[in-house]
Amino acid sequence: MTDEPHDRPHRAADTDPRLAPLPEDGWDPATRQLLAPIPQDADGSLARVFTTLVRHPDLFRHFLPFGTYLLRDGRLPARSRELLILRTACNTRAVYEWGRHVPLARAAGVTDEEIRRVGAGPDAQGWTPADAHLLRAADELHRDARLSTATWSALGADHDEAQLIEITMLVGQYHMVAFFLNSAGTQLEAGYDTEALPEPVRAGADMTEGAHGDA
Numbered sequence: 001m002t003d004e005p006h007d008r009p010h011r012a013a014d015t016d017p018r019l020a021p022l023p024e025d026g027w028d029p030a031t032r033q034l035l036a037p038i039p040q041d042a043d044g045s046l047a048r049v050f051t052t053l054v055r056h057p058d059l060f061r062h063f064l065p066f067g068t069y070l071l072r073d074g075r076l077p078a079r080s081r082e083l084l085i086l087r088t089a090c091n092t093r094a095v096y097e098w099g100r101h102v103p104l105a106r107a108a109g110v111t112d113e114e115i116r117r118v119g120a121g122p123d124a125q126g127w128t129p130a131d132a133h134l135l136r137a138a139d140e141l142h143r144d145a146r147l148s149t150a151t152w153s154a155l156g157a158d159h160d161e162a163q164l165i166e167i168t169m170l171v172g173q174y175h176m177v178a179f180f181l182n183s184a185g186t187q188l189e190a191g192y193d194t195e196a197l198p199e200p201v202r203a204g205a206d207m208t209e210g211a212h213g214d215a
Helices: 005-012 029-035 048-053 057-073 078-092 095-107 112-120 129-144 149-156 161-184
Strands: none
Touching: 029 057, 048 057, 048 095, 048 161, 057 161, 078 095, 078 112, 078 129, 078 161, 095 112, 095 161, 129 149, 129 161, 149 161
């Protein structure tokens, strides 16, 4: 089979976007004010996720503080945050999200070998128990929209209540962003494609705790 649904967003990255970024000559003063807090890339441009989303200025205005808090000011360690985001990008086939977060993961201390291993999932050899619990959390939230009792308990050994809340909200946030990016066909900027988006290894149905009635 050559046209599985989880492959389609990956191919969309090589086609024209359905919704193009708003060109700078179309920015009115209100748009410029909304985009002013966004850090520029090395070439002086803004990431296309923002210049596309700003086409809905009211939503952008409310989205930015929440997304910025989770990315810059949240209570999770940066390494934990980026492992959760990378696994979510992998699960949702979000090429853009993956490409933009690989450099952030490196800056947070995730090695190149670990970045490539994200696609193999939490059961791959080499992860610490703490890292494996995070990747499993991303998988369970993606698959079941909840954390299993076992994963919640395991995460609770290393995280306080606020961090447990943040894990679920962070994964949910990056699912939402992936839905937008994949649907809009947002194209990755040059220079952010150093690591290809890996195919995720998914746990079998017999591994789904929720399917057996766990609460």
